[in-house]
Amino acid sequence: MRVTADRELCVGSGACEMLAPDVFEVSDDGVVHVLQDRPDDEESVRQAAQQCPTRALTVTD
Numbered sequence: 001m002r003v004t005a006d007r008e009l010c011v012g013s014g015a016c017e018m019l020a021p022d023v024f025e026v027s028d029d030g031v032v033h034v035l036q037d038r039p040d041d042e043e044s045v046r047q048a049a050q051q052c053p054t055r056a057l058t059v060t061d
Contacts, residue, residue: 001003001042002060003016003049009056016057024057032056038040 003023013028013055015021023039024032039045 001045002038003034003045004037004058004060005034006056006058007031009054011054011056013053014051015051019048019051020044 005024010031012026012032014026016049017026020041022041023033023034023036023045025035026032043046046059048057049055
């Protein structure tokens with residue numbers, strides 16, 4: 001699994017960081033940073049992508 005973020009779509013809601021804090025971080029600039037592009041915890045990353053209000057996260061297998 002690989003996860004990417006479209007930083008132009010991100011509005012910094014923080015849902016991804018709340019669901020997978022080891023993988024995502026919304027920094028001071030208000031957009032998400034992917035801390036691990038190939039995370040081990042697939043379930044929380046998939047949930048984060050589904051709950052992203054702007055669909056800024058993409059998960060590929």
